[in-house]
Amino acid sequence: MTLPGAPWLHRRGRTLYLEDVALDALARTHGTPLYVYSRAAMRDAARRYERALAGRSHLLCYAMKANSNLAVLQTLAAEGCGFDIVSAGELERVLAAGAPASRVVFSGVGKTRAEMVRALQAGVRCFNVESLAELDRLDDVARALGTRAPVSVRVNPDVDARTHPYISTGLRDNKFGVVHDEALAVYRRAAELPGIDVRGIDCHIGSQITELAPYLDALDRVLDLVEAVEAEGIALHHLDLGGGLGITYTDEQPPAADALVRALLERIDARGHGARELLLEPGRSIVGNAGVLLTEVQYLKPGAHKNFCIVDAAMNDLVRPAMYEAWMGIVPCVERDGTPSVWDVVGPVCESGDWLGRDRALAVAPGDVLAVLSAGAYGMVMASNYNTRARAAEVMVDAGRAHVVRDRETTTQLFAGEHLLPD
Numbered sequence: 001m002t003l004p005g006a007p008w009l010h011r012r013g014r015t016l017y018l019e020d021v022a023l024d025a026l027a028r029t030h031g032t033p034l035y036v037y038s039r040a041a042m043r044d045a046a047r048r049y050e051r052a053l054a055g056r057s058h059l060l061c062y063a064m065k066a067n068s069n070l071a072v073l074q075t076l077a078a079e080g081c082g083f084d085i086v087s088a089g090e091l092e093r094v095l096a097a098g099a100p101a102s103r104v105v106f107s108g109v110g111k112t113r114a115e116m117v118r119a120l121q122a123g124v125r126c127f128n129v130e131s132l133a134e135l136d137r138l139d140d141v142a143r144a145l146g147t148r149a150p151v152s153v154r155v156n157p158d159v160d161a162r163t164h165p166y167i168s169t170g171l172r173d174n175k176f177g178v179v180h181d182e183a184l185a186v187y188r189r190a191a192e193l194p195g196i197d198v199r200g201i202d203c204h205i206g207s208q209i210t211e212l213a214p215y216l217d218a219l220d221r222v223l224d225l226v227e228a229v230e231a232e233g234i235a236l237h238h239l240d241l242g243g244g245l246g247i248t249y250t251d252e253q254p255p256a257a258d259a260l261v262r263a264l265l266e267r268i269d270a271r272g273h274g275a276r277e278l279l280l281e282p283g284r285s286i287v288g289n290a291g292v293l294l295t296e297v298q299y300l301k302p303g304a305h306k307n308f309c310i311v312d313a314a315m316n317d318l319v320r321p322a323m324y325e326a327w328m329g330i331v332p333c334v335e336r337d338g339t340p341s342v343w344d345v346v347g348p349v350c351e352s353g354d355w356l357g358r359d360r361a362l363a364v365a366p367g368d369v370l371a372v373l374s375a376g377a378y379g380m381v382m383a384s385n386y387n388t389r390a391r392a393a394e395v396m397v398d399a400g401r402a403h404v405v406r407d408r409e410t411t412t413q414l415f416a417g418e419h420l421l422p423d
């Protein structure tokens with residue numbers, strides 16, 4: 001079987017490796033649950049986009065919500081990436097990783113005044129504005145600071161990305177963006193506001209998209225709007241087409257990043273928009289298959305109806321299966337002899353929804369280390385402290401060496417900010 005994450009993730013004999021590091025040994029050294037990433041895999045994914053965009057005016061803005069560890073940001077900044085952020089907290093991470101705010105675009109439906117002030121002072125490249133009310137607030141904040149806010153309007157193209165409803169964002173019923181029919185009016189208003197500097201147009205239709213067609217449909221809708229906006233004398237410097245490219249978790253076959261970019265560029269050129277700067281905001285497709293979550297089997301609980309394999313990672317460490325019924329591969333770090341049985345792989349959290357995989361054929365024993373695959377995106381970033389569980393450590397493998405890039409949380413850290421009442 002080809003592992004998602006190959007060639008960085010591979011077997012030598014029975015043992016699973018990420019780059020040149022044996023994962024079972026890494027788990028024994030650093031403990032579990034443990035997130036492990038391959039720096040080479042992330043670099044390669046970013047370079048695939050960069051190569052396809054070469055020769056074009058562009059900026060690849062990594063959607064850091066997918067994985068915002070500072071070492072990940074540092075790695076991608078060194079590749080020339082910018083960042084798509086959705087909070088002031090993410091902006092502070094970009095700056096802490098040593099990347100400039102001038103490479104940052106700020107998305108999200110609920111930007112607060114304080115976040116706008118911080119982003120304007122830092123000098124972000126563009127605000128992706130998602131409503132008329134936000135536009136007015138941004139104008140107000142920018143004027144108070146004596147500046148002008150660079151803006152794209154995020155358009156909701158009403159295109160079905162044919163993905164899970166929770167991660168679909170470009171439909172009329174989603175909270176995101178300005179509906180297509182109203183976008184022209186928002187641009188007219190933006191052009192009149194003294195604190196707003198119209199720079200571009202933006203859209204994002206969803207995540208884990210595995211087909212080209214929804215992208216091209218959305219692009220056509222966006223270009224229609226570009227033409228309508230420019231016909232009114234409002235210039236648009238860049239096109240931001242969002243992120244959303246899917247990865248292989250099981251048998252999905254999404255287009256490769258370069259095939260996606262080529263198809264987009266072809267359509268852009270065919271419609272005579274080739275000179276415009278192109279921004280993309282990929283998240284999952286940069287980091288998803290670059291990471292795994294390691295977890296140790298605690299107990300086996302065979303039953304008449306179900307067999308449970310109880311591991312030490314839970315929904316608080318990796319919520320995707322519980323939240324989206326997402327299927328993620330689970331394999332042993334060292335394969336053992338014996339006939340596999342069918343197990344539900346579950347965590348220790350007190351919820352029936354706390355599972356990582358259902359009906360998985362595995363030959364396992366307590367003490368074995370399992371790897372949950374394709375866990376580099378929307379894994380650690382969505383972790384919580386439910387059940388007062390400390391969050392996992394993170395390790396980055398780079399050129400044969402394993403670096404701890406985030407310490408395991410300690411229990412005392414978890415309630416350090418809490419206070420007993422005075423009596």
Ligand code: LLP
Pocket residue numbers: 063066084107108167169204206207208242243244245281282283284285320324377378
């Ligand atoms: N840009 C915007 C405005 C977004 O909202 C998103 C993701 C991205 C870019 C990056 O999309 P990507 O390339 O990673 O698909 N937690 C969910 C995914 C939520 C995605 C939300 N928006 C999951 O685990 O599947």
